[in-house]
Amino acid sequence: MAKKPTPHTQGSSRTGGVDLQEVERLLEFMAKHGLEEFEYERVGFRIRLRKPFSQPMGFSRAVSAPEIVVAGVPGVAASGHPGGAVAGGASGSGSFSGTFASGSSPSGVAPGEAAEAGRAAGEDVHVVKSPIVGTFYAAPSVGGEPFVKVGSRVDEGQALCIIEAMKLMNEIESDVAGEVVRVFVENGQPVEYGEALFGIRAHRKK
């Protein structure tokens, strides 16, 4: 795997955050040079980007997703997009959908760790993850209205979607009350264990 440092240290030394535009530039840089893996470090900031291994299928996104690890920065802010924010950034095969995480783990990042990043960003975005492997359905019936959309207000325990596994329809409920700010998956899409389904901005508890 090609690893190349970059002299690119442009931009002020933001120690408290990650600039999404900067990440996009890095992704373009990777695509342009055909890099599989990319690590970039400067004082107080380290990022690692990894391209999917030759996986033409699009369904296992968390697998085929590059891991974007931001480390060494306490309380790193990952912007308002806790996951999948850089989709379509680069690369001919397979789309990028990144996950951000604070902390110093240099290796794999679970899709759900995006939640921590969301919280760290001060947005209090909670990510509802798939508890099972199966097929995601946004609506209770074919062609029906989705359970929720971006902007929907949900209560704790409210059904968000259905995941079909072994011919059984499993309703997935929200574990927080709040507003749906993101839907990570599309109707009919297969999902794996731990895959991010919804981003919900939780109502602040008084």
Add this chain to the structure above:
Amino acid sequence: MFRKILIANRGEIALRILSACRELNVRTVAVYSEADRNALHVRFADEAICIGPPRSSESYLNIPQVISAAEIANVDAIHPGYGFLSENANFAEVCEASHITFIGPAPDAIRLMGEKDKAKEAMAAAGIPVIPGSAGVVPDEDSAKEIARDIGYPVMIKAAEGGGGRGMRIVRSAKELIPAFRTARTEAEQAFGSPNVYMEKLIERPRHIEFQVLGDKHGNVVHLGERECSLQRRHQKVLEESPSVAVDASTRQKIGKQVVDALKKIGYSSAGTMEFLREDAGNLYFIEMNARIQVEHPVTEMVTGIDLVKSQIRVAAGEKLSSVLPPVEFRGHAIECRINAEDPETFTPSAGRVTAFRVPGGPGIRVDTACYADAVIPPYYDSLIAKLISYGHDRAEAIVRMQRALDGFVVEGVKTTIPLHKRILADPNFVAGKFDTHFLERMPAAAAKAK
């Protein structure tokens, strides 16, 4: 042939199956737990699906998750590897019900072999020698005398409900029998709440010998010779070889034929292993059958030149043995050392990050592994990190090649059993082929520190 196979396993065997699929031009789907996100089977498979958290019961052993993954990936077969779901008859049935081919024996055969007593009965009925003993509980002293006379001394009296050595008595002559029978019953009563005991022939200095078999779905079965697996610790195999120095060509032929005939009778298909204990006098007695591909299959592959995993997949797809296998011939000698992430003296698991990993190569050396430098050995699964296999035109050459390869195998960051294997390979009794299943217990641990 299958279009796409889901590999319901991890580690080196997942990669081994992947290799076989690649050579057969079959697409692969890996499944993995959150602890294996960076594992090589995930990386090298055509597709990969996370099926759960690290704990096996919630991921690799979780039947609904594995089947769901197979359904969303639209595979036509599942290879279970060894361990995990490989000998789960219920899983094999769920596969069948889901119209997915389970690459293994039929559910009934798995179930039969899973119940040791029934397996033994079935094999005895099919003409395989089993350890002579009482048919169930020995009711009284008179029966005890009669049974012992029939099977011949020495005999072993064992608690029916027991285990772990309690309620066990070895009896070497008729005059010891009745006192030992009484003591065993009392011990059994105290330890297990039941005085029931049974009796079987004591196998002295036993060697563990097993026969590799392969059956197709058309009623054909072949055996691929034996493996010697006597070097064990707490019933875990440590080093295996093929052929066994204790099995000559006529024994191989005789037992091989019995095994093939018995398995044809029960209609066994897929790869499997018939395990025997060999007593000092040379007789082999059936103990159990493993209805799966085994960890030590490479030694058989080396001496037969047959790719067992590919063959297993091809017969599962319905091919006949006659089209899958060349004529079976045995050539040379192969040894496998299981390299575990364990303390070589205490055998306590040594999980953690592997900081350096250098595998040996050169003539006659094969390494099956899913490990790499910077890999993390998770604490959740078994400790096997590599199988080091040597092949030579005879046993002596296989031994020196293994010694040379062990010296060139570098693993840093975790403890491994490499030093133990070096000691075994240097042991004069091992080199002379003189050992039994108690060999490792007797081997002095201190010798390791001597050098």
